[in-house]
Amino acid sequence: MKSSLHKVLHPVAGRPMLLHLLASAGALSPQRQVVVVGAGREQVEQAVAGTGAIVAVQAQQLGTGHAVAQAHDALAGFAGDVLILYGDVPLVSAGTMRAMLDRLSRGDEPRAVVLGFRPDDAAAYGRIIADGQGIIEKMVEFKDASEAERAVTLCNSGLMAVRSTDLFVLLDQIGNQNAAGEYYLPDIVMLPGGTSAVIETDAWEVAGVNSRIELAGVEAMWQARRRNEAMRDGVTLVAPETVFFAHDTVLGRDVVVEPNVVFGPGVTVADDVVIYAFSHLEGASVASGAAIGPYARLRPGADIGPNAKVGNFVEIKKARLDEGAKVNHLSYIGDASVGAGANIGAGTITCNYDGFFKYKTQIGAGAFIGSNSALVAPATIGAGAIVAAGSVVTKPVEADALCLVRPAQVGKAGWAKRFRERMMARKNAKA
Incomplete structure (x- = not known):
């Protein structure tokens, strides 16, 4: 953003992006809202003060999975469902959030529900390979995808719903064996021993802001x-x-x-x-x-x-x-x-x-x-x-x-004419 203002605090329609997201999630009457902060945390903490959100600190930025793990203490004793959202993806509606939670609670009980979308240009987005029931067979980053996988138009927004009883157990199982040495949240989807599902939304809802x-x-x-x-x-x-x-x-x-x-x-x-x-x-x-x-x-x-x-x-x-x-x-x-x-x-x-x-x-x-x-x-x-x-x-x-607050009007007959003649004479004398 090239700005002294934290990215998630840049406004859309006169309200910081992060507060858009908290308001939409708030429509679901959540028991807790946790905001994970890192660099520039002071600005974010000030912005969410008074919203009821709990602040968790990611002192080192070691990836999205690591960021979510920082909410562990804030969610202690909570046994419900967890929505994982991004402060720079502000347009996700409460209806879509509810649909993610509903899918998580369906009878097949997927370990995670991923929000997918189909952009006009899939470009370098990670791809989701799923069957006709929305069960995810594979999630793959663009750089690691085959030509056939790149031809798939269903992309990963990164937004996810997971039961709190599963979330931190799954996060403990992912590693950081990648070029960046980071813990990636999407890695929980492909862990052995369970299945995950995808639901779709329109591309505009998951538009992110990086500039x-x-x-x-x-x-x-x-x-x-x-x-x-x-x-x-x-x-x-x-x-x-x-x-x-x-x-x-x-x-x-x-x-x-x-x-x-x-x-x-x-x-x-x-x-x-x-x-x-x-x-x-x-x-x-x-x-x-x-x-x-x-x-x-x-x-x-x-x-x-x-x-x-x-x-x-x-x-x-x-x-x-x-x-x-x-x-x-x-x-x-x-x-x-x-x-x-x-x-x-x-x-x-x-x-x-x-x-x-x-x-x-x-x-x-x-x-x-x-x-x-x-x-x-x-x-x-x-x-x-x-x-x-x-x-x-x-x-x-x-x-x-x-x-009536003004001086009386005074009229002096011929004064303007005499003034002009006098001024012209002075002007001509200097010529």
Whole structure:
């Protein structure tokens, strides 16, 4: 990855790959989740803190079999089934994990279940030779495969399900007699005295990430599937390929999303909302009937009420817009509450930060804030009040009052003409 960030912490859809995997496994209600860490462990340990996952340390990286063996103590006293997953293979679904466990529990009781796939280009993947019932006859690395074996299209993803009562007994039996001197997890499959089985999944589910290029490819696959899901659920995406979702984006029915909209984490959008082109939403809630954009930015804490309007080049941060409130043009509303039906004129700013602390602005229902106004927080604008354009408000404004904060307009007849004549004379004198 050529990065200071641990590989498994690079995000897909706004969430680290490893946390995608833990969330999918979590849908199965596992008794324990164990994360085996090695190089860069501090970053991974911090990322999984609070998830309930147990951390096991692989001090020396001696292969995949050796890595799994480090979970021995964390699984002490556990007598269930074990799923072995990889932090850089983030798209495996809970359904596929469940299918692996179900196959492990079938009457023939295989010692292990391997997840296989058939890529468009099998390339250098290890091959799985299996009979018609999915019983594995041979697993072979590409470099060791014969021409006939290389012609097989069923490949090994490396993901596996094994009973905990068998796992560590099997790991004790594998050796490291190979060029790398490592203990390979797949070697448990071909140990004598038992059989193993394979089930298949689509290639996209087991796509791994070893470079920024592959990370972008996994992101693209995730986004394509999420867009299709949204449209199946009643969302209109005008140009689907230009819309980007986060892992937790929630959209209601009859939402319309125009081109080039980006959803960061933590966004919930209710029914009948329109999000116009080039808008960016993160940590925001949008109620039914609201309209956002174009070119709007909703930052964390933005709470947009029913039928409210956030227009072009407007930024909302940690602010509530009540029903029917409008902020149509070129404004910043931060740390604020805006009452129902209030209208915020173009260029209005809530001056919420003094360089040290944030302060709140409260705008009452039905208030009208004229264009190019600055509301210096803490500020209170009463219901139905009008703030004249160009005002700098530093004191509370009573309900239904007019607030006018600007010098009187002065007109000097002929002044502009005399000024131009004087300046031209000076300019000509220097020529």
